[in-house]
Each structure stands twice: as structure tokens, then as C-alpha cells.
Amino acid sequence: EVQLVETGGGIVQPGGSLRLSCAVSGLRVSDNYMTWVRQAPGKGLEWVSIIYDDGGTFSADSVEGRFTVSRDTSNNTVHLRLDRLRVDDTAVYFCARVYGGNHFDYWGRGTRVTVSS
């Protein structure tokens, strides 16, 4: 059974940092594209970042230069480092597996990030 479990969310002041983690079981992050998607309160889904099976990464313009996606293959975990946080980064952050470079077939339950002074 595939499971994705996000941790690391919390309350942080504007300009602060957090590191989110997505612990994966049932598949190897080194063999898959893994992605982060966020959802602000009462809003829709917004794609954030992706890490490819070769370790390359790409992020949305809205977070480029502030958020960094990485992985730890020994622990089968994907991370999202959030720097220079802004109030509008407040959201639930989900990680997901990207199947075949196309759709997101497995999702975690999300971790909540609140940016507030």
C-alpha cells in the first residue's frame, strides 16, 4: 500500500522559514516524479514544485527562488524548504506522486502552514 505523510507545518512569521517533509512508503521516491501542491484557505489547488526521478527540480513562478524541493533517497522522503515566507503562502501543503509524468495518483493528507505576525 502506498502512503504519503506530510509533516513540518506550523505557524511562522512573515519572512521566516519552514521545512516540510513527505515520508513515502510503498514506492521509491528515486524512481518517481514527486510534487507539492498547496491550497489556501477556502481556495483552489495551486501547483508548487516538482522533483524528477533524476533529481532535477522545477517550481512555480510564485515560489521560485523562495521554495526548494529536495529528496532524501535513503529515508524515502521528499522535502520542501520554504524561505522568505509571505502571508499569502498560508495554505495546506500536499505532496503527491506524479504517475507517468501526467496525473497525481497518490496524495498525502497535507500539512498546514500559517504565516502570520
Place this chain on the structure above:
Amino acid sequence: SYDLTQPVSVSVAPGQTARLTCEGNRIGYKNVHWYQQKPGQAPVLVIHRDTNRPSAIPERFAGSNSGNTATLTITAAQAGDEADYYCHVWDSRTAVFGGGTRLTVL
């Protein structure tokens, strides 16, 4: 950037057919995926690559895609189908979601 437009809300009577649309420029040339999200839960994939249904999804869910419109059709709608539905495509290396449609079954 590529934009996807979904109606904010759709209502359907129980047992009737709901059609949820997703409009985008020449979307028929892209692979469209659909997700269902219930309050407080993670999204669930219901249709991938336009028409393909994961094994756990009922046959009542079907997808189509042509021209500038992709459609998720839910036949014999049930109360349990009430949720937000999002379409998704890739625009080069960027994933794009529609704004979502709130389906109400009443």
C-alpha cells in the same frame, strides 16, 4: 501562462447527470485529469488522461475532451458525489489547475 476555466458551481438532482466543464485554449490537444476533493480531505484522482478511470472509481464517472472543452460527466449522481472537482493539465513543465467546481446534489 495557460488558463483553465471551470464554473464555480453546478447543481444536480439525485439520480440525474452532472456535466462539469473545463475550458482552455485547444485543451483537446492536452491530457486532462480530474480530481474530487471533499471538505477536509486530500484530492482524489477520478479521471486521468481525458477518459481513463482508476479502478476504485465508479463507472458513473466519465471524461471527454475535444476542442476547447474537457468535460467530467457524472451519471446517476448521488449525495456522496458532493465535492469540489478540479481539472488539471500540464503547460510545458508547469502543472495548471482549474479554479474548481463545487458540485451540489440536491
